Amino acid sequence: MSAALSRLRAFLAAWPRVALVEVREAKGSTPREAGAWMLVSPGAIFGTIGGGQLEFMAIDRARDMIAAGAPAADILDVPLGPQIGQCCGGRMLVDVALAGEARRAAMLRRIEDEAASRPSVFIFGGGHVGHALAAALALLPLAVTIVETRADQIGDLPEGVEVRLTAVPEEVVRDAPPGSAFLVLTHDHALDFLIVAEALRRADAAYVGMIGSRTKRATFASWYLKEAGGGEGELSRLVCPIGGAEVKDKRPAVIAAMAAAEVMRGLSAS
Known part of the structure; x- marks a missing residue:
């Protein structure tokens, strides 16, 4: 069961x-797109339609309907302008309806379907940066897996992050779904190289990143082109170091935040 479905x-x-x-x-500039949804109860909410005054209006209307036991649905037609204190400039139609058993079941199926279609991200290496990446990526609409060769390196992981223990991590790359993202940061540079080479051979990979420095990238490039039979076109797709070079902070959480943005950019472009 996915973390979202459990919640x-x-x-x-x-x-x-x-x-x-x-x-x-x-229509126009809006905080969320058509299909965005949330559930409202008398004392809590689940999800969001973008926040701001529009969301407050929808919550108030939903709670009024719950209190009244209103059987009918309602539609809010809201221009996002100064009159409601929200200056996006667009316009939104929002449906509000009590959620009986049928709607509840439909929302559970919807979450299941969304979870099944989430892009896959594989983190190779369960060290400090691997755990930080798992924590950052677990917050996003992704299917996140940590791949390790050492069981004692797994430790505590966020809810919903899967674990693959294997002596041959490059096989995980070969078996990954189309459009997957791969982040490589194991304890062994030689193992990193093998995994990255396998990932670069997948033309459908949305993102291939390796932790390291410009020197490590240069060493990998020399090996990949001369010994692994790789090409310049494949090599150009490698992101190394992950997280970019603009931010000099090397703390794991900072690297993870920057790399997570790279992964999302790669997935959105694929």
């Missing part, structure tokens, strides 16, 4: 009366 089940179990708020239409 939704817990929310629905805690609140027997909820309303579904969903963006039907979004």
Whole structure:
């Protein structure tokens, strides 16, 4: 079960009366797109339609409907301008409806479907940066897996992050779904090179990144071109060092934040 599905089940179990708020239409500049949704209960919310005054209006309307037990759905047609204190400039149509058993079941199926279609990200190496990456990426709509050769390096991981223990991590690259992202940061440079070489052979990889320095990249490039049979075109897709060179801070959490942005950019472009 995905972390999102687990949280939704817990929310629905805690609140027997909820309303579904969903963006039907979004025109111009808006905080969220059509299809964005949230659930509202008398004392809590699950998800968001973008925040701001529009969301407050939708929450108030949903709670009024819950309190009244209103059977009918409602539609909010809201221009996002100065009159509501939200200056996006677009316009949104938002559906608000009580969520009975059928809608609850539909939302659970929706979360399951969304989880099944999430892009896959594989982190090779469970050290300090690997754990920081897992923590950063677990917050995003991704299927995150840490791949390690050493069981004692796994430790505590965020909810929803999967673990693959294997003596041959490059096989995980070969078996990964199309469009996957690969972040390579093991304890062994030679192992890094083998995994990265395998990832670069996948033309469908959305992102291939390796921790290190410009010197490490140069060493890998020489080996990859001369001994591994790789080409310049494949090599040009390698991001090394991960996280970019603009920020000099090498703390694991900072590297992870910068690399997570790179991964999302790669996935959105693929």
